Amino acid sequence: MARVTVPLADPYLLPMAALLTAIGVTEIYRLGPAGNAFRQGLWIVIGVGVFAATLFSLHSDYRALERYKYVFGVTALVLLFLPRLPVIGEPINGARLWIHVGSLQFQPGELGKIALIVFLAAYLRERREVLAQGRLKDWGPLLVIWGAAMLLLFVTNDLGSALLYYGIFLAMLYVATARISFVAAALGLFLVGSFAVAQGTPHVRERVTNWLSPWSTHPVFCPQNGQMMLRQNCQSYQEVQSLYSLGHGGFGGTGLGHGIFTGTTGKQVIPDLNTDFIYSALAQELGLIGVSALLLLYMAFVLRGFRIALAATDGFSKLLAAGLSFGFAFQTFVIVGGITRVIPLTGITLPFVSYGGSSVVANFLLVAGLMLISHRANRQEAGA
Amino acid sequence: MVLVASTTVAEVLLALKIAFLVLLYLFVLRVIRSAGRERRAPSQDSMILTPAAAAAAGLGPGSPRRKAVRLVVQRSPSLDEGGEFPLNSAPKTLGRGGQNDLVLSGDEFASARHARIEMRGDGPWVQDLDSTNGTYVNGARVVGAQRLGAGDVLRVGETDLVVEED
Numbered sequence: 098m099a100r101v102t103v104p105l106a107d108p109y110l111l112p113m114a115a116l117l118t119a120i121g122v123t124e125i126y127r128l129g130p131a132g133n134a135f136r137q138g139l140w141i142v143i144g145v146g147v148f149a150a151t152l153f154s155l156h157s158d159y160r161a162l163e164r165y166k167y168v169f170g171v172t173a174l175v176l177l178f179l180p181r182l183p184v185i186g187e188p189i190n191g192a193r194l195w196i197h198v199g200s201l202q203f204q205p206g207e208l209g210k211i212a213l214i215v216f217l218a219a220y221l222r223e224r225r226e227v228l229a230q231g232r233l234k235d236w237g238p239l240l241v242i243w244g245a246a247m248l249l250l251f252v253t254n255d256l257g258s259a260l261l262y263y264g265i266f267l268a269m270l271y272v273a274t275a276r277i278s279f280v281a282a283a284l285g286l287f288l289v290g291s292f293a294v295a296q297g298t299p300h301v302r303e304r305v306t307n308w309l310s311p312w313s314t315h316p317v318f319c320p321q322n323g324q325m326m327l328r329q330n331c332q333s334y335q336e337v338q339s340l341y342s343l344g345h346g347g348f349g350g351t352g353l354g355h356g357i358f359t360g361t362t363g364k365q366v367i368p369d370l371n372t373d374f375i376y377s378a379l380a381q382e383l384g385l386i387g388v389s390a391l392l393l394l395y396m397a398f399v400l401r402g403f404r405i406a407l408a409a410t411d412g413f414s415k416l417l418a419a420g421l422s423f424g425f426a427f428q429t430f431v432i433v434g435g436i437t438r439v440i441p442l443t444g445i446t447l448p449f450v451s452y453g454g455s456s457v458v459a460n461f462l463l464v465a466g467l468m469l470i471s472h473r474a475n476r477q478e479a480g481a
Numbered sequence: 482m483v484l485v486a487s488t489t490v491a492e493v494l495l496a497l498k499i500a501f502l503v504l505l506y507l508f509v510l511r512v513i514r515s516a517g518r519e520r521r522a523p524s525q526d527s528m529i530l531t532p533a534a535a536a537a538a539g540l541g542p543g544s545p546r547r548k549a550v551r552l553v554v555q556r557s558p559s560l561d562e563g564g565e566f567p568l569n570s571a572p573k574t575l576g577r578g579g580q581n582d583l584v585l586s587g588d589e590f591a592s593a594r595h596a597r598i599e600m601r602g603d604g605p606w607v608q609d610l611d612s613t614n615g616t617y618v619n620g621a622r623v624v625g626a627q628r629l630g631a632g633d634v635l636r637v638g639e640t641d642l643v644v645e646e647d
Contacts, residue, residue: 109512116508352498383502390505397512 103472121450144461166219176209257443350384559587591638
């Protein structure tokens with residue numbers, strides 16, 4: 098499919114995506130139950146289908162998307178808002194991220210991310226000259242859509258995505274305007290904002306506490322059951338167990354299938370092990386060497402993405418490729434950094450590896466986008 | 482016997498584990514090596530297309546790798562033939578009036594402000610400034626703005642200028 102539609106596209110993206118997906122399915126299968134791996138396989142088939150359909154429908158000129166930028170902007174908002182609707186939305190782990198249609202679960206925020214990147218690329222391409230001059234009125238629609246996205250994310254308690262969206266917004270603004278002062282100002286705003294949010298929202302304050310001191314030597318109040326408990330047995334239980342998992346893996350790892358993920362009762366020790374915490378499962382079984390290779394793979398993927406952005410000849414393609422690559426890199430950083438206690442932990446999927454249909458589909462869309470852009474850039478290079 | 486069998490299994494598993502890791506690293510190595518052996522440097526064109534916008538964005542003049550472009554007088558009622566007029570990132574105007582960057586004072590067919598040439602990301606572009614007699618590139622009248630390539634002959638009034646790059 099890819100050979101027919103985009104023969105000149107970057108040849109490394111798809112193999113890397115395939116390898117990451119394969120590692121993911123293997124680990125999901127190993128963690129069980131068996132139905133999960135089957136469902137993930139089904140989603141991969143759907144993801145590849147979406148990938149092929151995207152290549153097929155857009156290979157002549159994907160830049161037509163630029164004309165529908167507000168459609169993408171609104172789509173991003175609608176996708177973010179869907180889980181708030183009463184019938185199909187349902188809170189899982191305190192965050193409303195999912196929609197249910199029949200027995201299907203879907204996390205629309207993942208696709209919203211792609212839609213937002215397309216919108217930002219088109220909008221910034223059109224306005225970057227005036228934005229660089231810093232006139233306030235040209236910022237209107239941009240700030241409205243971004244502000245609404247941030248507000249929705251705080252309302253849905255999905256901090257990981259809020260962080261991701263903010264990062265993508267900042268990075269693309271920087272790519273478009275080349276003004277480091279914007280980034281500095283926005284980072285300042287972020288620090289002030291996150292401090293205020295940490296004071297006001299118990300959900301966020303808890304995350305920061307868990308990050309700075311996951312272990313407590315004396316019992317603290319546990320909101321889950323209202324009793325006094327050690328923090329590692331209550332709020333930071335998940336983080337601490339995940340750290341033990343990393344530690345148990347050590348340098349070389351236990352080997353695939355030999356990791357210990359269940360307690361003496363046979364119950365899985367780390368909640369969400371196959372989605373947000375799949376990195377700690379992999380770190381235990383593959384060890385430091387194994388996950389270093391995994392991280393190198395992610396870096397190579399991002400490297401290819403930014404090379405595509407550099408090689409692209411028009412502003413929209415450059416911005417789109419840079420946005421997609423940065424989003425991918427930052428998402429990996431947020432979850433891996435969270436698990437390894439570099440930054441406060443926020444639940445988000447590890448691209449291609451984590452269990453979850455929407456994540457798989459969104460990431461295959463992302464690869465399709467990068468391949469379309471690189472095909473166009475290489476074709477122009479060959480034609481010139 | 483059971484002990485022997487289990488050690489063998491453990492050894493096989495260890496070997497498989499190492500093989501898996503080696504393959505993983507070989508894959509990464511392969512990708513990174515080929516990525517480093519790119520056949521061309523990425524395009525360094527500024528995303529900001531016009532020099533004016535680049536200056537407004539505080540980016541300064543364009544990329545230093547840009548080719549030097551100049552106009553060479555081929556035929557003119559006023560200018561010396563073979564005279565050179567270099568182009569840089571600042572837009573240049575051509576015309577009969579003294580306020581122009583290239584003054585064609587003796588050319589009766591040139592308008593006071595006749596045409597403008599500016600360097601964009603991909604090279605020099607000429608734009609006709611509603612002149613009476615028009616601006617021509619290789620004999621064809623310029624409508625709006627047009628890209629100039631090396632060797633193009635630009636006619637303003639009775640003056641012919643050749644675009645040269647090096």
